[in-house]
Amino acid sequence: MGNANNNEATKKFKSKRKAEMAGKVGLYLILLLITACMIVPFLWMLSASIKSNREVFLMDPFVWIPENPKWDNYINIWTKIPMLKFVENTVILTIVVTFLQLLTSSFAAYSFAKLEFKHKNALFLAYIATIAMPWQVYMVPQFIMMRSMGLNDKLLAMICLQAFSAFGVFMMKQFYEGIPNDLCEAARIDGMSEYRIYAKIMLPLSKPALSTLTIFTFVNTWNDYLGPLIYLRTETKKTIQLGLKMFIGQYSAEYGLIMAGSVVSLIPVLVVFLCLQKYFVEGVASTGLKG
Amino acid sequence: MDEKKAAQVKTLEAESAELMRQIRAESNIEKKKKLIAKRDGIQRKATAIRNNRKISRETKRDIVAYSFIAPNFIGFAVFTLIPIVFAFLLAFMDWDGSNAVTFVGLENFKKLPTDTFFVAALKNTIIYVVGTVPLTMIASLALAIVLNQKIKARGFFRTVAFFPYVASLVAITAVWSMIFHPSKGPINYLLLTVFKVPQNELPKWFSGSLVLFTLILFSVWKYMGYYMVIYLAGLQGISAELYEAGSLDGATTWQKFCYITWPQLRSTTFFVVVMLTINCFKVYDIAVMLAGGGDGKLSTSATVLVYYIYQNAFNYWDLGYSSAIAMVLFLMVLVVTLIQFRYEKKLGE
Numbered sequence: 001m002g003n004a005n006n007n008e009a010t011k012k013f014k015s016k017r018k019a020e021m022a023g024k025v026g027l028y029l030i031l032l033l034i035t036a037c038m039i040v041p042f043l044w045m046l047s048a049s050i051k052s053n054r055e056v057f058l059m060d061p062f063v064w065i066p067e068n069p070k071w072d073n074y075i076n077i078w079t080k081i082p083m084l085k086f087v088e089n090t091v092i093l094t095i096v097v098t099f100l101q102l103l104t105s106s107f108a109a110y111s112f113a114k115l116e117f118k119h120k121n122a123l124f125l126a127y128i129a130t131i132a133m134p135w136q137v138y139m140v141p142q143f144i145m146m147r148s149m150g151l152n153d154k155l156l157a158m159i160c161l162q163a164f165s166a167f168g169v170f171m172m173k174q175f176y177e178g179i180p181n182d183l184c185e186a187a188r189i190d191g192m193s194e195y196r197i198y199a200k201i202m203l204p205l206s207k208p209a210l211s212t213l214t215i216f217t218f219v220n221t222w223n224d225y226l227g228p229l230i231y232l233r234t235e236t237k238k239t240i241q242l243g244l245k246m247f248i249g250q251y252s253a254e255y256g257l258i259m260a261g262s263v264v265s266l267i268p269v270l271v272v273f274l275c276l277q278k279y280f281v282e283g284v285a286s287t288g289l290k291g
Numbered sequence: 292m293d294e295k296k297a298a299q300v301k302t303l304e305a306e307s308a309e310l311m312r313q314i315r316a317e318s319n320i321e322k323k324k325k326l327i328a329k330r331d332g333i334q335r336k337a338t339a340i341r342n343n344r345k346i347s348r349e350t351k352r353d354i355v356a357y358s359f360i361a362p363n364f365i366g367f368a369v370f371t372l373i374p375i376v377f378a379f380l381l382a383f384m385d386w387d388g389s390n391a392v393t394f395v396g397l398e399n400f401k402k403l404p405t406d407t408f409f410v411a412a413l414k415n416t417i418i419y420v421v422g423t424v425p426l427t428m429i430a431s432l433a434l435a436i437v438l439n440q441k442i443k444a445r446g447f448f449r450t451v452a453f454f455p456y457v458a459s460l461v462a463i464t465a466v467w468s469m470i471f472h473p474s475k476g477p478i479n480y481l482l483l484t485v486f487k488v489p490q491n492e493l494p495k496w497f498s499g500s501l502v503l504f505t506l507i508l509f510s511v512w513k514y515m516g517y518y519m520v521i522y523l524a525g526l527q528g529i530s531a532e533l534y535e536a537g538s539l540d541g542a543t544t545w546q547k548f549c550y551i552t553w554p555q556l557r558s559t560t561f562f563v564v565v566m567l568t569i570n571c572f573k574v575y576d577i578a579v580m581l582a583g584g585g586d587g588k589l590s591t592s593a594t595v596l597v598y599y600i601y602q603n604a605f606n607y608w609d610l611g612y613s614s615a616i617a618m619v620l621f622l623m624v625l626v627v628t629l630i631q632f633r634y635e636k637k638l639g640e
Contacts, residue, residue, distance in 0.1 A: 031437060031448055037512065038451050041466045042458070044477075048469065057475040104363035111359035118353050123360065130371055132565075132628050134573040136597045137617040140604040141377035142370065144388060164366030194355050215457070223459040225576045226597075230605065244461045249586070255469060262462030273457045277450060284524040 042266075049073055049259035056255040073260035080257065081250075083264070085236055086243035091268070093155055093239060094221045097162045101217045102210055105168030110198045112169070113176035114184050124173075127166040136226070143230055157231045158239075162221055168213055175209035175283075176202060211276040212283030218272050240265050296340055303337040381614035388608050399615035409616060411591040412599045415503060416620075419595065420571040422507040423514075428563055431515040435522030436552070449523075453516035460513075464580035467509060471496040502582045502593045509577060514570070518563050525559030526552070561635045565628055572624050573597055596620045 043064065048056045050069040077083055111117070112124055142161070143152075151157035179202065187197045203210075228239045238246070244261050251257060310330040317323045332349075339347035382399060386392045403409050438449050455463065471478050473495045482488040496505045529552065537547045575597035582593035589598050596616060603613035 027437060027440065027442065031442070034434065034437075035448060035451050038455060038516070041463060041470060042454070044470060045462070045466045048466075056469070057472070057477075059477060059480045062477070104366065108360045108363040111356045115356040115359070116352070117356035120356075123364065126372065127367070130367075130375065132569055132624060133375060134569060134620060134624060136573045136575065136600060137621045138371070138374040138378040140600065140610055140613050140617065141381055142374035143604075144610070145374055145377065160366065160370050164363050164370060166367065166371070169363060169367075194359070198359070219457045223457075223461075225460060225580075226601075230601075241459060241461045244459075244465075245580070245587075248461070248465060258465050259469075262459075262465050265459050265462050269457050269459065270454075273453075274450070277453075280453075280520065284520050 045259050045262055045266075048255060049263050051256050053253060053255050056259075070256055073256045074264075077257055077260045077264065081243060081247050081261075082236065083240075083243065083261065086238055086240040087264075089155060089237060090222060090240040093158055094218055094268075096159050097221045098214055098217045100159070100163035101165065101168050102213060104164060105213065106172045106203065106206065106210065107198070108169050109172030109176055110194075110202055112173045113179075114181065114197075114202075115194065127169050130166045131170060139226070139230065146231070151231075153231065153233045153237060155232070155237060158224075158227055161227055161231075162217075162224070165217075168217070171213055172206070172209055175206055179205055208279040208283035211279035215273055215276050215280060219269055222269050300337050300340055303333050303340075307333045307337070378614050378617060381611055382618045384611045384614075386610045388610055395611065399612050400618075402612065403615065403619065408591060408594065409599060412594045412596050412616075413619070415592075415594060416572060416574065416596045417623075418503055419506060419510075419574055420568060422503070423510045423571045424564060424567045426507065426511045427515050427518060427567055428560070430511055431518035431563070432522050432556075432560075434515060434519045435526055436548075438519065439523060439526045449520075452519055455513045456517040458513075460576050460580060463513070464509075464577070467581060468497065471505065473497070497582050497593075498590075499592055506574070506577055506581060506593075509581060510571070510574070513577075514567075518567065521563055521566075522556070522559060525556050529555045557638060558635075561631065565631050568627050568631070569624055572620060572627075575601070 047064045050071060050073060051066050052070050055066050112120065146152060146157045146160070151160065183201060184197050187201055192200070223241060224239070225241045225245070228242045232238050232242060235246075244258075244265055247261060248258055307330050310326055310333065314323055314326045314330065317326060335347050335349050383394060383396060384392050385395045385398070434452055438445060438452065442448070470476050473479060473493060478496075479493045482493060483490065494501055496502070533551045533555070534547060537551055542550070574595050578589060578593055578595050578598060579587045583589055589595070596619070600613050600616050600620070603609045603616065
């Protein structure tokens with residue numbers, strides 16, 4: 001009797017294990033499918049970037065790596081259009097914007113999170129109110145204003161535009177509020193000035209938030225299209241997105257070259273993302289971005 | 292000098308005493324708080340005079356705090372706040388950007404309903420939002436739940452899922468236009484050879500009625516990784532004990548999702564939906580790059596609000612009309628966001 005019961009229990013246990021195994025296998029299958037959807041366009045891009053125009057759409061037979069890879073595409077892309085200039089402009093723009101954004105946002109956020117002062121709520125409300133306001137709503141007046149300041153067709157306009165976002169201040173403030181006040185109080189009692197507390201205590205603690213903000217700012221600035229489209233008219237001032245789009249417009253049938261240019265434009269973002277991604281989920285979690 | 296000070300302190304103290312009486316008598320808590328704050332300020336002033344300090348500790352504290360905020364706030368005020376005010380005013384004006392401005396009242400708004408291109412843009416934008424928001428939300432939540440399990444190479448899968456979000460739009464739309472190319476692309480090639488769809492019935496992904504569908508599909512693909520990360524952060528905030536308790540009660544996976552995960556993620560979902568809605572309403576570059584062809588012009592079947600704002604401003608130089616369309620965009624975002632806030636509040640009660 002006892003034996004039978006025991007047997008049944010093992011059977012049940014075994015079938016449960018089996019169901020679990022099946023679940024695991026199903027899970028991996030779904031994951032592989034999603035991953036394929038995500039990654040195949042990028043593999044296609046890489047593959048097309050070393051093909052000739054005829055080979056790009058050759059389906060029968062389809063090969064990922066052509067017999068004679070056209071590495072020339074990666075050389076020609078720099079000579080057909082002023083790619084180097086585009087990259088240079090974008091690098092300058094992105095680095096300056098990211099630096100300013102990190103510095104000024106964390107600076108302001110420290111004040112909002114850890115200091116008491118007059119009109120604090122009103123000032124913060126000004127920031128919050130604009131988060132739900134799409135930039136596209138005021139991009140035209142902003143352009144008119146910049147033009148009257150003589151900033152039209154200058155990289156400086158793009159910097160002014162992107163360096164002071166409400167989003168950065170909001171995000172950093174959320175993060176700082178998670179750091180115990182006692183830490184600052186103790187430092188104040190030791191006679192540390194607020195500036196030193198910010199530099200010596202808060203900044204070193206905010207690596208996850210700073211990394212997250214870096215990824216967001218870098219990605220947004222590097223990939224921005226509409227902003228540069230409005231402001232940057234001269235070819236030598238264009239960013240890589242504008243340049244690439246212009247190239248696609250001019251040489252719409254040069255598929256291999258277009259893909260080579262696309263690969264080049266992806267590399268810097270990929271590098272930044274991979275370097276900082278270990279902080280990323282933690283950063284999003286601790287900055288209250290989850291709501 | 293000292294006498295003058297003593298007199299000053301005296302008047303301040305008298306003021307403070309008077310306020311104290313008012314505070315005692317006041318029953319409204321909000322008003323009471325305000326009075327208390329006022330009295331604190333006066334007392335601080337008195338202390339400052341007594342201690343012979345030129346500026347009070349509070350003023351000093353304010354100056355330090357403002358010095359932290361100033362670098363960001365000045366830039367923010369000049370380049371964001373002022374243009375926003377300007378945008379509101381411009382919607383009631385007629386201006387070509389160089390000649391004199393004239394006030395036209397509601398004229399710009401009256402033109403809107405009869406402008407077929409505007410109506411098409413509005414309709415397309417709404418369809419796009421209604422299609423993209425729920426699909427992206429569901430996809431990102433599902434992905435986050437899968438990637439929150441203990442599985443091998445989790446970091447790799449997360450990175451891959453996030454990659455479309457960081458990849459530049461120009462580059463990936465170029466790839467998409469090739470993969471979905473109506474006559475040469477691999478997708479239609481598969482439909483033709485594997486699924487035996489006749490040549491003349493192959494879908495034209497970037498034109499006609501199908502273009503909005505392609506835009507939605509693309510957006511879900513591109514943005515789900517981003518919202519997945521937000522959901523992952525939300526999932527990690529749910530205590531494991533809840534799931535253990537659920538397991539002890541014999542809850543199935545689906546039940547655990549319905550009674551633990553979903554309710555616990557309510558604020559995350561709220562945030563995701565609000566952000567998604569705002570971001571979807573401002574769709575522009577995706578449409579121009581996927582459906583715009585070489586010159587980046589959009590036809591009525593693919594046009595969106597931001598495109599028309601841009602056209603009116605920078606091609607026709609009708610800044611007032613462009614701002615009126617921008618106001619429509621803003622109002623829609625505002626109304627949808629407010630409804631969501633209301634709903635969230637109601638659920639929270």
